[in-house]
Amino acid sequence: MVVLVAGSVIASVIVVSNTVNHTSHVRSPTMTLGAISPLNGSAYPGGDLPDLVGNDPVVNNMYDFSCLMDLNAGLEGVYLNITVSKIGGQTISSEDVTLYLCDYSASNDPLDWSWRSVPLVVNGSILLGVCDPSWDNTLSNDGECNLLNAFRIVYHDIADFTISVTATTAPPVIPISLLQVIQQRGSIIVGTQVPYPPFENINATTDELEGIDIEIMEYVAAKLNVTIQWTPMAFDPLFAAVQTGQIDCAISAITITAERDLMNDFSMPYYVANQAVLVRDDSAISTMNDLNSSDLVTYMGSTGQWWVDENLNPQSHTPLSDVPAAVLGVENGVYDAFIVDTPVANKYANDSSYNLKVAFVIYTLVSYGILIPEDEPELKAAIDSAIADMIMDGTLDEILLRWLA
Structure with a gap:
């Protein structure tokens, strides 16, 4: 373990625990590496910052440090595990310090290096951070004493801190939040079902995703300072995919219900929707009673399907997982009406390439x-x-006006 006490350099060591079977020639459970070393910052982004010195820390002081190692084998894909605490077990906050790891992945040229923030989460009286193998953590052996990695810490609070760094070949058994995983990865994996215009669709020209939900998620990702990995899939599997960790979250005009909330969780609502009855232009359907004597189609797993099952006794009811197929079914007379979210119904009713209209609206007032x-x-x-923030700064209204006008 490397122990740094702010204001001094302690000649301690870093321990690499070989906690899993590994192809390297490690003969003991642990390998002792060299002592903590103050870092000459001249080759790193930001220039020659002060190293660890013998003065008490002050607010916003920055220090660079590294660890030297002396290995008889190479380890690829290690986890760098960091803990930060205050001397005496004082209460600590994630706002007290900012920790960075030097990112060498771009090239061997120091001009291409950058400092990458290590998310820290509070666990009792310590802060925990993990840089997983995706950060390109490799301990190489070239017969010399090599740099483990370069760190930079910024103190935002006047206090004495202890920083511990270990490297392991297996994931640390410490609580890591999904948010921390997302921020370390640099991207959030988001599931959605397309097409479901105007909420999610594929642009015919660019072949890119677009729509209300797409723009909302892009705003959220920007606030998290990550990119988006979109994972299109059918609607029903979205729930299991979130629950099992296949995806980090899902946005797809998903209605918040107590039943769904039992197995997963929801953000605060971003839209309130009703159901609409989409019919052919020549349809005589105009009331609820008319629906009871009709052949209806709904979107599988949606509020429309639930509402029909709970409130109507139609001649037939066919849930489909394909919105365009349901729309064409109404257009071609296979079904009498499509019960679907109002914005979706309006999208098709206003499309001159279809002979469709909205007969009436069912006020369910559900939230997405x-x-x-x-x-x-x-x-x-x-x-x-x-x-x-999106609501307060007017961005949400702009998105809705752009797509629903």
């Missing part, structure tokens, strides 16, 4: 939210904060 895993309060808080 972003589907997230249960027990991930940090991710929920971050997404809720982004949605609240």
